[in-house]
Amino acid sequence: MGTMGAGRRLLLSLSPERRRCAAVMGLMAASALGEMAVPYYMGRASDWVAREDELAAILPMVLLGLSSAVTELVCDVTFVGTLSRTQSRLQRRVFAAVLRQSITELRADGAGDVAMRVTRDAEDVREALGEALSLLLWYLARGLCLFATMAWLSPRMALLTALALPLLLALPRAVGHFRQALAPQMQKAQARASEVAVETFQAMATVRSFANEDGAAAHYRQRLQQSHRLEKKDVALYTASLWTSGFSALALKMGILYYGGQLVAAGTVSTGDLVTFLLYQIQFTDVLRVLLDYFPTLMKAVGSSEKIFEFLDREPQVAPSGTMAPTDLQGHLQLEDVWFSYPGRQEPVLKGVSLELRPGEVLALLGPPGAGKSTLVALVSRLHQPTAGRLLLDGHPLPAYQHSYLCRQVAVVPQEPLLFARSLHANISYGLGGCSWAQVTAAARRVGAHDFITRLPQGYDTEVGELGGQLSGGQRQAVAIARALLRDPRILILDEHTSALDTESQQQVEQEILAAKGSGRAVLMVTGRAALAARAQRVVVLEGGEVRQEGPPHEVLRPGSLLRDWGQQGAPGEGDRGSGGEG
Numbered sequence: 141m142g143t144m145g146a147g148r149r150l151l152l153s154l155s156p157e158r159r160r161c162a163a164v165m166g167l168m169a170a171s172a173l174g175e176m177a178v179p180y181y182m183g184r185a186s187d188w189v190a191r192e193d194e195l196a197a198i199l200p201m202v203l204l205g206l207s208s209a210v211t212e213l214v215c216d217v218t219f220v221g222t223l224s225r226t227q228s229r230l231q232r233r234v235f236a237a238v239l240r241q242s243i244t245e246l247r248a249d250g251a252g253d254v255a256m257r258v259t260r261d262a263e264d265v266r267e268a269l270g271e272a273l274s275l276l277l278w279y280l281a282r283g284l285c286l287f288a289t290m291a292w293l294s295p296r297m298a299l300l301t302a303l304a305l306p307l308l309l310a311l312p313r314a315v316g317h318f319r320q321a322l323a324p325q326m327q328k329a330q331a332r333a334s335e336v337a338v339e340t341f342q343a344m345a346t347v348r349s350f351a352n353e354d355g356a357a358a359h360y361r362q363r364l365q366q367s368h369r370l371e372k373k374d375v376a377l378y379t380a381s382l383w384t385s386g387f388s389a390l391a392l393k394m395g396i397l398y399y400g401g402q403l404v405a406a407g408t409v410s411t412g413d414l415v416t417f418l419l420y421q422i423q424f425t426d427v428l429r430v431l432l433d434y435f436p437t438l439m440k441a442v443g444s445s446e447k448i449f450e451f452l453d454r455e456p457q458v459a460p461s462g463t464m465a466p467t468d469l470q471g472h473l474q475l476e477d478v479w480f481s482y483p484g485r486q487e488p489v490l491k492g493v494s495l496e497l498r499p500g501e502v503l504a505l506l507g508p509p510g511a512g513k514s515t516l517v518a519l520v521s522r523l524h525q526p527t528a529g530r531l532l533l534d535g536h537p538l539p540a541y542q543h544s545y546l547c548r549q550v551a552v553v554p555q556e557p558l559l560f561a562r563s564l565h566a567n568i569s570y571g572l573g574g575c576s577w578a579q580v581t582a583a584a585r586r587v588g589a590h591d592f593i594t595r596l597p598q599g600y601d602t603e604v605g606e607l608g609g610q611l612s613g614g615q616r617q618a619v620a621i622a623r624a625l626l627r628d629p630r631i632l633i634l635d636e637h638t639s640a641l642d643t644e645s646q647q648q649v650e651q652e653i654l655a656a657k658g659s660g661r662a663v664l665m666v667t668g669r670a671a672l673a674a675r676a677q678r679v680v681v682l683e684g685g686e687v688r689q690e691g692p693p694h695e696v697l698r699p700g701s702l703l704r705d706w707g708q709q710g711a712p713g714e715g716d717r718g719s720g721g722e723g
């Protein structure tokens with residue numbers, strides 16, 4: 141997107157506020173005219189004082205002073221309010237755009253970069269618009285008034301000034317272009333530095349246990365240096381822009397003096413008119429300098445906005461929500477010849493997977509690390525779309541169902557569940573407005589989480605910290621399972637669900653899963669542990685993105701089966717309870 145495109149869209153982002161913007165422009169013009177009138181009245185005041193007509197001398201000045209103060213106040217308040225609303229509108233739009241993006245792309249962008257778009261860039265745009273645009277508009281109005289007065293005094297010298305303008309503007313504008321091009325690079329570099337900081341603070345325990353504090357500091361320093369190098373370039377360009385605008389103004393002044401001197405010598409202009417013209421021209425040059433000083437800042441805002449618009453322009457990656465929301469869903473899930481490759485990766489992760497999860501059935505999806513199990517779960521959750529093949533629920537493609545309906549009927553507990561920095565109650569009832577305490581506590585009891593929660597000083601009101609960091613891995617997992625069960629889904633998908641649970645919770649969760657048979661709920665247990673798979677009714681073995689074996693546990697998991705190839709303890713019941721590290 142070019143400068144013009146981004147600049148135009150930036151101004152268009154103000155369009156919902158057009159009435160206020162028009163009011164601000166009107167107030168600015170009035171204020172500029174008022175300012176022009178002050179020297180005139182000051183000149184006249186001495187005449188009135190000489191005639192001892194104090195009222196005629198003072199009244200216009202008082203009225204002008206008062207109206208100028210009121211105009212400025214109203215103008216400022218209106219402008220600040222307008223910008224603040226525009227900024228929050230931009231932030232809301234970018235946030236909504238982020239929520240519609242593909243999970244893979246967002247991960248590739250990095251949370252730091254994405255958060256920067258939502259907060260810093262929008263803030264930068266507001267700041268730059270607030271400062272640069274208001275000053276530019278104000279000085280533009282003043283400059284036009286001054287130029288009109290200059291043209292009235294001497295059209296020839298005003299014409300010379302006008303002819304010199306494009307030349308004088310070209311140089312600082314070129315510098316402004318460089319700064320604008322630098323702005324997105326600087327933001328990227330800052331985002332990359334903050335990414336390292338956030339990642340390090342989140343993984344503080346790992347950093348410390350590997351005694352890599354110096355390494356982490358060096359990594360951060362390296363990223364900061366990249367950002368620092370670009371900032372130095374920016375400062376150099378800023379200085380160059382100041383210098384070029386100062387030089388331009390000086391050159392204009394010298395030119396007018398020379399040409400004006402010739403006009404005086406030729407008798408076309410009186411010396412008095414030349415002096416008056418020069419006085420106005422000095423003011424005009426000052427105005428021009430301010431305009432040139434702030435132009436690069438405005439260009440920088442355009443640069444920041446380019447990144448925001450680029451994000452807003454990305455195609456939404458969320459599959460459209462359908463309309464189906466039947467009250468009698470059976471929960472029959474079918475995958476038909478499903479293929480999937482991650483963007484930018486040649487090798488497909490899933491290669492023609494076909495499997496079926498019948499209502500009320502507990503199916504184990506067993507496979508070695510990297511087999512594609514979590515990817516398959518992500519497809520069922522509709523986090524990614526299959527490259528080829530179909531996913532059907534009760535015979536209808538998943539996209540035919542309403543998005544929110546599907547999320548209630550198919551609940552997923554991911555391998556590493558993340559909680560939000562809210563209370564335990566809010567985490568368990570996440571996404572389900574109007575959930576009663578009784579429902580929340582019942583769900584927690586079903587997975588053995590109620591006891592540890594009630595032992596906490598604030599019970600269900602306990603805040604769990606960023607990403608649930610104030611809970612143990614097992615507690616996080618239990619809360620995530622309770623969150624899924626609260627929806628009373630027809631299909632429950634558990635990705636390595638018992639890996640961090642304590643023995644008691646494991647037993648309770650397994651009981652809950654096995655009880656699913658009676659309730660008609662289908663359960664897909666994703667696991668790398670054969671002994672856990674042995675408790676299912678059917679086992680599907682996934683390896684290298686392909687279904688290798690399928691059948692009842694006693695067949696699939698018999699000694700000497702395929703599982704031996706990847707070092708699994710194939711015999712059902714062979715002690716793996718509590719040996720969570722295997723999967």
Ligand SMILES: Nc1ncnc2c1ncn2[C@@H]1O[C@H](COP(=O)(O)OP(=O)(O)OP(=O)(O)O)[C@@H](O)[C@H]1O
Pocket residue numbers: 244247482485489507508509510511512513514515516555668723
């Ligand atoms: N976001 C991603 N981008 C690119 N490749 C990915 C991504 N996520 C996973 N993969 C790749 O897809 C393959 C399958 O990964 P997946 O997480 O589905 O395996 P898994 O069977 O769940 O493994 P595990 O048991 O270790 O969790 C791996 O080779 C992995 O590198």
